[in-house]
Amino acid sequence: MIEVGTALPAQQFPITRADLVRYAGASGDFNPIHWNDRVAREVGLPGVIAHGMYTMATAVRVVTDWAGDPGAVVEYGVRFTRPVPVPDPGSAVVEVTGSVRTVRDDGLVEVDLTATVGGQTVLAKARAVVRPPAG
C-alpha cells in the first residue's frame, strides 16, 4: 500500500575522485573544479567537489530502484544547496532518503528526497514524479 508518508528504502552512495573523472568523461563536463584541487582552491572551494549532476543522478537511484523501471520517472528536479567536497584519499558518502509526498489521481506519486553528506543537506527541493511499482 502506497500512501502519503510511505518511505522508500534509504541508500548510501560513496563518491570517489575516480568516479568524478569517469563522470566528467561520460557527461562531457570537464570543469576542472571536479578534478583539479589547485583550480578548485583558486575559486574558493576547499578542494575538488562532485558535479552537482553526479549527486543528482545518484540521489534518484532511491526512486528508480523502488519503481523498478527507470522510465517510470516522469519528472525530477533539485536545487543544489552546498558543494560536495570529495577527499583524496577516501570518499564522500551521500545519504539519500525518500518518502511519498502525494498520491495523485492519475496514479502517479510525488516523492520528496533528502540528500545529505556528513549530516549537511546538499540537495533541496529534490522531488520526483514517478509511476509507482505495481502491488
Added chain:
Amino acid sequence: MPVDASLVGKVYPATRPYYVSREKIREFANAINDPNPAYRDVQAARALGHPDVVAPPTFPVVVTSEASERLFFDPAAGIDFSRVVHGEQKFVHHRPLVAGDTLLVDLTVESVRSVAGNEMVTSRADARTEAGEPVVTATMLIVVRGAEA
C-alpha cells in the same frame, strides 16, 4: 559585466541532431555506478515495455549540454563561465528516452535576475524527435557569482 537582461526570450535553435546510442547510455550508467539492467540489456528494457535500453533520468544533460554551452559561451550573453555554479535542475520526461532516439534541442532563455550581486539565469532546453514529438524538457538555473567586494 552583468548578464544582458535583454537575453530573456532568446532562442538558440537546434543545430544538429543528437543520436542516442546504447553505448552512450551504458557509459553514462557506468559513470553513475548504477547497475540497473534496463540501461544495458535490451531484453530487460523490453520486459519493462521499452523499445530499447532506457536512459537514466538525468541522462538528458548529455543531450542538452551542447545547447547549454552555446548560451554559456555566447559573447552577447556576457556570462563569465569561470564564475558559474549550477543552482537548480529539472527534467520533465514526456516519454522515456531510449536508445535509437534522434533528438533536436532548442534552448530558450526564460529569465535573468540579479539577486544580491549574483546573476541568476534560467534556461529551458526542449528535446524533440525529428518528427516533432516532445521527449524531454530540461530546465536549468545557473548562478553567475558576482565579483567579491
